[in-house]
Amino acid sequence: MSGRLDELQARLLDGDRRALSRVLSWVENGDARGREMLRRLYPRSGRARIIGLTGSPGAGKSTVTNEFAKVCRARGLSVGIVAVDPSSPYTQGAILGDRVRMAELHADRGVFIRSLASRGALGGLSAATQDVVHVLDAYGKDVVLIETVGAGQDEVEIASTAQTTVLVNTPNMGDDVQTLKAGIMEIADVLAVNKADLPGVDRMVSALKALLSLAPDRDWQPPITPLVATKSEGVEQLVDACEAHHAHLVETGRLADAESARARQQIVALARGRVLANLLNEIGEERLSQLSTAVASRSTDPHSAAEAWVGGE
Amino acid sequence: MPDTDAAAVAEKIRVLVAKPGLDGHDRGAKIVARALRDAGMEVIYTGIRQTPDMIAEAALQEDVHVIALSVLSGAHLELFPRIVDACRERGITPQNTLFLGGGIIPPDDAAMLQGVGFSAVFGPGAHTGDIAAYVREHVPALDRS
Structure with a gap:
């Protein structure tokens, strides 16, 4: 197997898109070959600019991502795009439709787009998103754009x-109390x-300004950039604002801190995933379903059941 | 970080649903996309007016098991073989990927399409459940090494 992986690694690092695509699938699926490739490629990552775009469904995230990529390409930067859409909580199926707004990027070999289903993760990304970003980074992309699932108020995984992180707002998203909310x-x-x-x-811009004026003293004031993505208006300014934020992170030494975090x-x-998988292996699905039945029928409570399953402190 | 155990995720069937050519009648493609979603698959939907290169490139970047194409304008004999060619240039072949066609396609044309690598052609009246079952049955035989 290692000969095949050597070959694939060499092809990937040589810019072969099909090799990249296959490795991304392994990584996404938690395949052992994916973990091995990640182990080999990880030392080569850490060079890309990682930019997240989030916002509510229909805010224009895919269109903004498309425009953002075009500006990056015009500035001579290669781009990877990771676009996440939700999986069904019932069937685990998914419609991944972000490419519809990115059709014009297809002919550009400097752009690679991968759609991911959230696969049960709740924070607006999928569990494998970070690893997919690491691989695109190691592949040599200068910029990796991550487009989250249409986010409500609490999907904040992208920030870490x-x-x-760019939050894509639109006019008329509700009154100014919405902008006061945490999350x-x-x-x-x-x-x-x-x-x-x-x-x-x-009104939206002034609500956001009011929000920022109340913010606790921070050394970075998030800039507010109006844009019309469908007309490519204001996108240069958005990219500049992200550049300025990155420069700020570098100057203040935050970039290295954030990387450690x-x-x-x-x-x-x-580690949490591994511990849980081990628990299920050792103590068994059968014991867990017995306990579930006991809790459902009120013969015990959830806390006692968890303690009975894995032991108390 | 989401706390789903990545190690436990099994390989999902990924399907590209695309409409090549100029007809904008995407109801059928959307219904098939939705049906495959409900069958538990991950469907990459690219929308209408896709060129052969766009479709092949999306299939490459998304590493799909299945490419499902819908044409209602009658241009299938013109477009479908060109899509297979554009895919072959990228190492995507009927040996490693299932090519499916859909639309208003006469039986003789369907036979010709099977000759260029289409595994099956589904016409009007096809049951979405049959399409999902066909995909499930044939994907495991693909050479994905």
Whole structure:
């Protein structure tokens, strides 16, 4: 097997898109070959600019991502795009439709787009997103754009995966109490206001400004950038704002801190997955279903059942 | 980080659903996409007016098991073989990927398409359940090494 992996690794590092695509599938599926390739490729990652784009369904994330990629390409940067859409909680199937808005990028060999289904993860990404980003980074992409699932108020996983998080807002998203709420409004490093040709854009911008004026003293004030992605208006400014944020991270030494924090989170998440898998192996699915039945019929409570399953402290 | 155990995720069937050519009648393609989603598959939907290169490139980047194409304009004999060619240039062949056609396709044409690598052609009246079952049955035989 290692001869085959050597060959694939060499092809991938030589820019072979099919080799990259196959490795991404292994990584996404948690295949042992994926873990081996990641082990080999990881030392080569850490060079790409990782930018997340999040926002509610229909805010224009895919269109903004498409435009963002075009500006990066015009500036001579190669681009990887990871676009996440939700999996069905019932059938685990998914419709991954982000490419519909990215059709014009297909002929450009400097852009590689991969669609991922969330596969049960709840934070707006999928469990494998970080690893997919690592591989695109090692492959040599200068910029990796991560487009999240259409996010509501609490899908903030992107903030710990990307270096810079863009929140894509639109006019008329509700009254200004929405902008006061905790959660997704807090994670934005750059606030984009898309569809800025619609009425209500001034109100949205002033609500966001008011929000920022109340923010605790931070050394980075998220810029507000209105844009009309369908007309390619304001996108240069958005890319510039992300550049400025990155420069700020470098100047303040935050970039290295954030990288350690990201690594820590990924290690903990992976370890948690392994511990849980071991528990299921050792103590068994059968015992778990007995306990579930007991809790459902009220003969015990959930906390006692968990303790009975894995032991108390 | 999401705490799903990545190691436990099995390989999902990934399907590209695309409409080549100029006809914009995408109801059928969308219904098939939805049906395969409900059958538990991950469906990459690319939309209408796709060129052979766009479809082949999307299939390459998404590493799909199945390429499902819908044409209702009658241009299938023109477009479908060109898509197979564009895929072959990228190492995507009927040996490693299932090619399926759909639309208004007469039986003689369907036979010709099978000659260029299409595994099956589904016409009007085809049951979505049969399409999903066909995919499930034939994907395991693909050479994905």
